[in-house]
Amino acid sequence: MYIRKILVAIALIGAVLGFIFVYYVYNAVFAPNTAFQNEEAYVFIPTDASFKEVSEQLNPLLDDKATFAKVAERKGYVNNIKAGRYAIKKGMNNNEIINSLRSRNLPIDISFNNQETLSKLAGRIAAQIEADSSSLLNSFTDEAFLKNSKFNKETALAMYIPNSYEFFWNTSADGFRDRMLKEYSRFWNETRLKRAEAIGLKPIEVIILASIVHKETAMVDERPRVAGVYMNRLKKNMLLQADPTVIFAIRKESGDWDKIIKRVLYKDLELDSPYNTYKYAGLPIGPIAMPDISAIDAVLNYEKNDYYYFVADVKNFGYHKFAKTLSQHNVNKQEYVKWLNSQAINR
Incomplete structure (x- = not known):
């Protein structure tokens, strides 16, 4: 009888301990353990991060940090951390x-557009993925890569077609x-x-011309006409005389890519630069900006017209007045110069 009582007591104690153990395991493993009110939160785990670094990001999101650490250790996560962007749901x-x-x-969706230099592109991308701007710029300008892919430092920007792309956050610079x-x-x-072959241009030449068209007009519906003017000039072996190329040349020479130039002066046209289309015939040696896809397609499908000149239309801002003859262009230009003077725009 005495032994039976002892066995019953042991069984009861075992049951209680078992219940406590099950309760602990349940709470440690299966009970909700989030401390935020939003539907989900995101953590960004860097490459080669330690469990301590991961914990520092997670701690504000957890109710019970200790149980998470124990379960992470039991499941082998502590020594098998993977970089990336992860969602924790409420x-x-x-x-x-x-x-x-x-x-x-x-x-994640990465987007970029209209970057004028590889350096600015690197900064734009670095704000969206793990890779920093220095590693991105080094990757963009790697001579072996450029040679193998048939680009150079002047044309490299043309390789990046502005759009929105899906990437993992921990994508490396070379991977991007x-x-x-x-x-x-x-x-x-x-x-x-x-289409490029039909108009007599190589893809890189299309993008170089598209970069000029892009800078000349922000109006998508006007871009095919502007492209038509430049194609007419190229066919006649005329100087392109595109103001945006001069502005680019000035910025490149000064190193000040944020320099604001609203008016190109006659002295600027003498700048000795392969980008100055007032001084050198044909296309520049590289794009002067990252053209929109609309500008690229505008060149590929340029408007066939008889225009050789155009200037900003002061009565319809954003658009241009086009002319077939130099005499008509000079009349249009005089109106534009008069407006610039009235606005005291001297640079």
Whole structure:
């Protein structure tokens, strides 16, 4: 009888301990462990991050930091951390959080447009992925890569077609650059290549001209006409005489890419630069900006017209007045110069 009581007592104690153990395990592994009110929160885990670094990001998001650390250790996450962007949803338990951090790296949409230099592009991309601007710029200008991909430092900007792309946040600088080369090749599909051949330009020449068209007018519906003017000039072996190329040359020579130039002066036209289309015939040696796709397609499908000149239309801002003859152009230009003077725009 006495032994039976002892056995019953042991069984009861075991049951209680078992219940406590199960309760602890349940709370540690399966009970909700989030401390934020939004539907989800995101953590960005750097490459080669330690568990301590991960914990510092997670701690503000967790109710119970100690149980998370124990479960992470039991599941082997402590020594198997993966870089990336991960979502923690409200109400997740430790098990779900760790599973998310181990296998659900979420992509992000990266966008860029109208960057005038590789340096500015690097800064724009660095604000969106893990790679910093220095490593990106080094990757963009790597001589071996440029040679293998048939670009150079003057034409390299043409490889980056402005758009929105899906990337993982922890993409490396080289990974980003290599993907952009693939996107460039994809952009120049059979249709665009045939169109470029039909108008007598190589893809890189199309982008160089498109960069000028892009800078000349922000009006998408006017770009094919502007492109038509420049194509007419190229066919006649006339100087392009594009003000945006002079502005680019001035900025490049000064190193001040943020310099604001609203008016090109006669003295500027004498600047000795391969980008100065008032001084050198044909296209510049590289793009003067990153043209929109609309500008590229405007060149590929330029308007066939008889215009050789154009100047800003002061009565319809944003658009231009086009002329077939120099005499008519001079009349239009005089109106524009008069307006500049009235606004005291001297530079």
